[in-house]
Amino acid sequence: MADLSAFTRFARTYQAGEIIFSEYEPGDSFYLIQSGKVRIAKIVGDIEKTIDVLQPPEIFGEMAILEGTPRSATAVAVDTVRVLEFNRANFEVLMMGNPQIALRLLKLFTKRIYDQKRRFMILTLEDPQARVADVFLMLDETQAAATAGAEQDGEKREFKVTIEDVAHWGGMGASEVQTILGHFANQRRVELYPDRVVVRNISDFSRFVNSRRKK
Amino acid sequence: MPKAANYRANSVIYFQGDVISDKIYILQSGQVVVNYTDIETGKDLREVIQTGEFFGVKSALGKYPREENAVVVSDAQVLIFTVPEFEQFVSANTRIILKMLRVFSNQLRRIHKQIENLMEKSEALSPEIGLFRTGEYYLKNRMYSQAKYVFSRYLTYYPAGKLADAASKNLETSESCMVKFGDGKGPSPSVAGPPAGTLSAHPGAGAAPAKPADTLRPQAGQALSDTAKEYYNAVSLFSQEKYKEALGEFKRIVEANQDPEYVVKAAFDMGRSVFMLGQFDAAIAHFTRMVQTYPKHPDLADILYYLGQSYAKKGDVERAKGFFRKILTMEKDEDNSTFLRAKKALRGLEEAQNG
Numbered sequence: 379m380a381d382l383s384a385f386t387r388f389a390r391t392y393q394a395g396e397i398i399f400s401e402y403e404p405g406d407s408f409y410l411i412q413s414g415k416v417r418i419a420k421i422v423g424d425i426e427k428t429i430d431v432l433q434p435p436e437i438f439g440e441m442a443i444l445e446g447t448p449r450s451a452t453a454v455a456v457d458t459v460r461v462l463e464f465n466r467a468n469f470e471v472l473m474m475g476n477p478q479i480a481l482r483l484l485k486l487f488t489k490r491i492y493d494q495k496r497r498f499m500i501l502t503l504e505d506p507q508a509r510v511a512d513v514f515l516m517l518d519e520t521q522a523a524a525t526a527g528a529e530q531d532g533e534k535r536e537f538k539v540t541i542e543d544v545a546h547w548g549g550m551g552a553s554e555v556q557t558i559l560g561h562f563a564n565q566r567r568v569e570l571y572p573d574r575v576v577v578r579n580i581s582d583f584s585r586f587v588n589s590r591r592k593k
Numbered sequence: 594m595p596k597a598a599n600y601r602a603n604s605v606i607y608f609q610g611d612v613i614s615d616k617i618y619i620l621q622s623g624q625v626v627v628n629y630t631d632i633e634t635g636k637d638l639r640e641v642i643q644t645g646e647f648f649g650v651k652s653a654l655g656k657y658p659r660e661e662n663a664v665v666v667s668d669a670q671v672l673i674f675t676v677p678e679f680e681q682f683v684s685a686n687t688r689i690i691l692k693m694l695r696v697f698s699n700q701l702r703r704i705h706k707q708i709e710n711l712m713e714k715s716e717a718l719s720p721e722i723g724l725f726r727t728g729e730y731y732l733k734n735r736m737y738s739q740a741k742y743v744f745s746r747y748l749t750y751y752p753a754g755k756l757a758d759a760a761s762k763n764l765e766t767s768e769s770c771m772v773k774f775g776d777g778k779g780p781s782p783s784v785a786g787p788p789a790g791t792l793s794a795h796p797g798a799g800a801a802p803a804k805p806a807d808t809l810r811p812q813a814g815q816a817l818s819d820t821a822k823e824y825y826n827a828v829s830l831f832s833q834e835k836y837k838e839a840l841g842e843f844k845r846i847v848e849a850n851q852d853p854e855y856v857v858k859a860a861f862d863m864g865r866s867v868f869m870l871g872q873f874d875a876a877i878a879h880f881t882r883m884v885q886t887y888p889k890h891p892d893l894a895d896i897l898y899y900l901g902q903s904y905a906k907k908g909d910v911e912r913a914k915g916f917f918r919k920i921l922t923m924e925k926d927e928d929n930s931t932f933l934r935a936k937k938a939l940r941g942l943e944e945a946q947n948g
Binding site: 395396400401403404421454477478480481485497499541549553560568569571572592 | 632633635650651652654655657660680683684685687688690691693694697698700701702704705707708711712718720721723724726727728730734738739742743746750776818821824825826828829831832833930
């Protein structure tokens with residue numbers, strides 16, 4: 379790991395359970411984990427969902443680079459956590475001396491740009507049914523990337539998502555998503571479980587979404 | 594070591610959609626353009642690559658398909674890097690990374706803005722209300738130290754906010770519960786909501802008298818009613834082919850008779866469950882009653898379809914045909930799935946009779 383001893387003045391320590399930043403809070407700093415684990419969580423509907431658990435030398439809160447945008451999730455210390463806290467003013471100093479960290483941030487950005495573009499593609503669909511279907515296509519692409527090379531079970535796909543998750547991604551109300559999923563279930567295109575949704579034929583969804591996308 | 598390569602004019606270095614995107618290029622001489630479709634306007638855009646400039650960086654680092662075509666305009670020489678080679682090269686030239694970080698963060702800012710514009714049309718939560726609700730969640734779940742943090746942040750950012758009074762009450766509650774019971778312990782604390790009416794500015798939200806527990810549901814139609822949740826659970830069971838359990842749930846919704854919209858839906862689904870269980874006489878009785886009770890049911894064609902299928906299963910071909918024909922006369926839309934299913938079922942019965 380890079381030598382960060384010159385940056386001790388940016389060091390912060392958090393105790394287990396302590397919030398580093400809260401969802402919706404305006405943010406202007408991002409963090410580099412030096413020790414301990416950080417849980418990234420989001421309140422969706424009535425439950426707090428853990429999106430990720432991060433550890434050294436990962437970076438979080440990097441969207442703070444976008445001025446004035448509220449945090450999209452909450453960061454909580456899992457155990458005693460030591461981080462370096464940076465903002466736009468001092469981050470160049472850090473990056474210049476630590477190309478490895480700069481590279482990691484660069485990769486994070488490429489991923490964020492892709493995620494956000496994909497999200498935008500979902501939101502531009504006018505047909506709400508197509509939006510819901512496209513959320514599953516997006517999730518499938520993400521899963522495929524994570525399990526590259528692994529055997530896929532034909533056209534059937536399983537997603538660990540709830541109605542609220544789908545509503546969040548589709549920029550829709552939960553009740554509308556519920557109605558649409560119920561409709562898909564009646565058409566035998568999906569199977570619904572409390573903690574997951576099974577899409578019976580992912581190519582069918584893909585054809586459906588493409589037919590609704592304006593050329 | 595990066596490899597040098599020569600490309601002829603009009604050749605393509607990579608295509609949009611190429612899945613194998615593990616190379617990064619730097620233009621040394623000649624002319625290369627990348628063209629791509631703007632996701633917002635759908636217009637084809639074109640960008641000239643400068644000599645000495647990298648291209649293909651994002652898809653290679655992010656491991657996703659190429660998003661543009663890289664086309665050679667006049668004979669060009671390029672250097673090709675693998676990702677590790679690229680990383681090694683830029684690590685020794687941090688200024689390059691910083692420059693790319695600036696370019697990428699500008700792109701990120703732009704797409705973020707575009708998404709915000711779209712979300713405004715749908716249902717995004719304002720950061721102020723969102724922050725308050727986050728604190729409320731923690732307090733309700735007796736996570737006092739988290740609640741304390743969030744409410745005190747709320748008061749820092751919105752000292753004169755419309756929820757400031759409620760936030761300071763909740764902050765006090767969090768602090769006293771923390772001292773009295775300790776994190777995660779004690780009885781469910783009473784959570785101060787916003788003053789009546791502050792959050793129901795959304796059109797339509799004021800229509801229904803808000804129950805205290807619902808005051809923090811700022812968007813009309815966003816929250817799921819209990820009946821809606823029960824109905825969804827029942828549909829879930831049906832989709833898992835657990836027809837017996839589904840039937841029980843649908844029946845409960847019909848009998849509770851809470852929300853007319855779901856009662857009607859559940860009544861229809863009760864019939865479908867009975868049909869799937871192979872109880873065709875019961876299905877016929879149920880759907881016949883439904884036609885009488887709801888002569889204008891939105892799924893009338895589907896009801897008739899199930900009636901037809903139930904008779905067909907019982908071997909009463911003439912009656913079955915009658916129902917399918919009825920659907921064909923009442924459905925105007927010939928691409929409607931019920932129309933198509935009825936047509937297919939009718940043809941099937943006729944062929945069986947003739948053959």
